[in-house]
Amino acid sequence: MANEAAIINVAARTSLWLQPHRIVLILVALGLVLGAIFYMRWDWLPQYYEMGLLGIWRSLWILAVTCVLGFLLAVPLGLAQATGSFWFAAPAKVFCTVIRGTPLLIQLWLLYYGLGSLFPQYPWIRESWMWPYLRQAWPYGVLALTLSFAGYEGEVMRGAFAGVPKGQLEAARAFGMSRWKIFRRIWLPQAFYRALPTLTGETVLQLKSTPLVATISVIDIFAVSSKVRQDTYLTYEPLLLLALIYMTITGILVFAFSRIEARIPNKVG
Amino acid sequence: MKTVLKTFAAALLLGVAAMGVAKADPVKIGVAAEPYPPFTSPDASGKWVGWEIEFIDAVCAEEKLDCVITPVAWDGIIPALTTKKIDLIVSSMSITDERKKTIDFSDKYYNTPTAIIGPKDQKFGATPEDLKGKVLGVQVSTTHAVYAKKHFGPTAAEIKEYQTQDEANQDLAAGRLDAVQADSIALDAFLKSDQGKACCDLKGMVAPDLEVLGPGVGAGVRKEDTALKEKINAGIKAIRANGKYEEISKKYFDFDIYGADTQSN
Amino acid sequence: MLGLLHSIEIALGATCLGLLIGTGGAYGKLYGGPVVRDLLAVYTTIVRAVPELVLILLLYYAGTDLINQALTAIGYQRIDISGLAAGIAVLGFVQGAYSTEVIRGAILAIPQGQIEAARAYGMSPSLMLRRITLPAMLPFAIPGLANLWLIATKDTALLAVVGFYELALATRQAAGVTKAYFTFFFAAGVLYLLLSLFSNFLIGRVEAWSRRGMPSLKEAR
Structure with missing residues (x-):
């Protein structure tokens, strides 16, 4: 059997898509897609088309903002854990453990409904400048997702910072670089390169977390599909389309990251 | 190797079936x-x-x-x-x-009739003009959501849809909503609770619409x-x-x- | 609290089911025919690219519907799939994709000589799986699988969205009845955290046990 597998392996490398079983599989897949198109109901598409685009845009916006903010937060978190004194490292460690140890859904609900239920006790909040933001749902979604991303990525950055070879930092110090300059020119870029492969995975995971904001009344693409389901009472069509949309976004993300990774020198350390 | 796969598949099916069958x-x-x-x-x-x-x-x-x-x-x-x-x-x-x-x-x-409730310190009724510029909360895929969109959609600032009625009430109490539309009895129960008593009161019953409300x-x-x-x-x-x-x-x-x-x- | 018990039950069931699927999947990916391998590749890719929430919704409605339709088609009585079974099956299906990758990596990490030696002794494939492959890959797989277990405990919260009664939904209902939202969500967070920390402790012990007789991690590096 192993021999067989080896032979097939060689064949697979020579003509990747043109093997008979692949062609059959592709035909079966095509058949399924065509069947889905013809036998399922898609007449609701034009009506929800604009809403869907807006939803996709919102999801992507939340993804981008929370990833960038989360990463910015992850850098100090990782740094504190990798080098900081106990008073810096301990809180960072506790933060990462708590975020990673509890479901995002609970964090989100605690922030939105939990904090919300405390508002009536403090009437001055409604007079403050923050109120127009606190009234809406998306700031809570962004906050929860940012903290979550920071928690997971902070752990990665800790490893990345600790993994930069001591010699490099010592060499930089020998050149008389200031601490800030060492951090900016040597330590951070090296750690970033190390963290980059995991960053792809984390970003995809983050994308997969964004639909949770729909549970606190933010209208992202998931919420749009729920709306379609509720309005039309269709079960499968909106969900299948939604799955396809997420797969496409994931594909684009993975492709984009692989391009970025390819441009970065792969010999690190 | 095939047998191994088959055994796994059989075990899986059996497991799922055994868990699922009700008496x-x-x-x-x-x-x-x-x-x-x-x-x-x-x-x-x-x-x-x-x-x-x-x-x-x-x-x-x-x-x-x-x-x-x-x-x-x-x-x-x-x-x-x-x-x-x-x-x-x-x-x-x-x-x-x-x-x-x-x-x-x-x-x-x-x-039972459909009612609108809102914060105590604001005075308004249950007509489209009253809800002008207000944020109205309803529960998703209810007759109230359809009604709100049809009658209040043009004037209200926003109609927010919640998964549960309870969450809409919660956001009204938190001040994130200006008004909530729902069944009068369900809202009455909320208004009688400690939280409801503190924050909100009844603003009025909405005009009937048999086609939507049924x-x-x-x-x-x-x-x-x-x-x-x-x-x-x-x-x-x-x-x-x-x-x-x-x-x-x-x-x-x-x-x-x-x-x-x-x-x- | 009944909800916590349900959550643990589902997480346990889902992880076990995921392990079964994962072992089968890893074997299929490594030694299966080309069709099996391609199908498994499609399975793992799709599951890892689509949000768990969407998969849960899709499988929760479609999965049980399909099983019942298939059963009625071959003339059996339709079965009633309980929420617990559906929850375990759905999360197990998701976990299966991830554990396929983890176990595949772990099997590949076994020194080739051990498997060849087993084959030279004339062991049957199932005996080899039981005696050599599974025990030998365990230390390589445990960190990844431990991670999956933690993900499983947290993913059970997602079942709240389809209305399945577990810790997260129990919390939401209790919070709704008492209006003490902050307290209840906070308490739920603490419960989940304790579950994670306790699991971490156990996993550490298990890992040490499975590595017995092997050079310690530090030396290996």
Whole structure:
């Protein structure tokens, strides 16, 4: 059997898509897609088309903002854990453990409904400048997702910072670089390169977390599909389309990251 | 290697099947898995109580049906019915033409007006002009959501849809909403709670719209399940006739929630 | 609290089911025919690209519906799939994709000589799986699988969205009845956290046990 597998392996490398079983599989897949198109109901598409685009845009916006903010937060978190004194490292460690140890859904609900239920006790909040933001749902979604991303990525950055070879930092110090300059020119870029492969995975995971904001009344693409389901009472069509949309976004993300990774020198350390 | 795979597959199937098979064949009563007092809500031990639970228990007892309460998510309650996760929806679901395209209903078993509530310190009514520039909260895929979009959509600043009624009430108390539209009895229960008393009061009843709001609340059944529908209808008639309906209602309400005796369907 | 018990039950069931699927999947990916391998590749790719929430919704409604339709088609009585079974099956299906990758990596990490030696002794494939492959890959797989277990405990919260009664939904209902939202969500967070920390402790012990007789991690590096 192993021999067989080896032979097939060689064949697979020579003509990747043109093997008979692949062609059959592709035909079966095509058949399924065509069947889905013809036998399922898609007449609701034009009506929800604009809403869907807006939803996709919102999801992507939340993804981008929370990833960038989360990463910015992850850098100090990782740094504190990798080098900081106990008073810096301990809180960072506790933060990462708590975020990673509890479901995002609970964090989100605690922030939105939990904090919300405390508002009536403090009437001055409604007079403050923050109120127009606190009234809406998306700031809570962004906050929860940012903290979550920071928690997971902070752990990665800790490893990345600790993994930069001591010699490099010592060499930089020998050149008389200031601490800030060492951090900016040597330590951070090296750690970033190390963290980059995991960053792809984390970003995809983050994308997969964004639909949770729909549970606190933010209208992202998931919420749009729920709306379609509720309005039309269709079960499968909106969900299948939604799955396809997420797969496409994931594909684009993975492709984009692989391009970025390819441009970065792969010999690190 | 094939045998290994096969063994795994067989073990899996057996496992799933063994976990899934239930003994008897009871009627599964679907209620929304959320507190919706005084109709359906879980008590401290997780048991479902309320007017609607007692009502359907009485109907089942009358028709000698073996009924079990099965909580499901409100926004998936109709798919749950059509995919046979539940057999009957008893969750304050209004009878509407839109829903009738997908499922069927028993005769109505209660009908109450639709109300709007808002914060105490603001004075407004329940007309489209009153709600101008306000943020209105409703529960998703309810008749109220449809009504709000149709009548208040043009003037209100935003209509926010919530998964559960409770969350909409919560956001009203938190000040994130200016008004909430829902069934008057459900809102009354909220206004009588400590939290509701502190924050909000009744602003008024909305203008009727039979086309959207429908003739009242009925039990949802699958279209092909006519036998069950007949049984429920007979049960409703029987407990209306023998006074059981009134007896249950008196425990919860000080007025008749059956509403005017309109011909359903 | 009944909800916590349900959550643990589902997480346990889902992880076990995921392990079964994962072992089968890894074997299929490594030694299966080309069709099996391609199908498994499609399975793992799709599951890892689509949000768990969407998969849960899709499988929760479609999965049980399909099983029942298949059963009625071959003339059996339709079965009633309980929420617990559906929850375990759905999360197990998701976990299976991830554990396929973890176990595949772990099997590849076994020194080739051990498997060849087993084959030279004339062991049957199933005996080899039981005696050599599974025990030998365990230390390589445990960190990844431990991570999956933690993900499983947290993913059970997602079942709240389809209305399945577990810790997160129990919390939401209790919070709704009592209006003490902050307290209840906070308490739920603490419960989940304790579960994670306790698991971490156990996993550490198990890992040490499975590595017995092997050079310690520090030396290996």
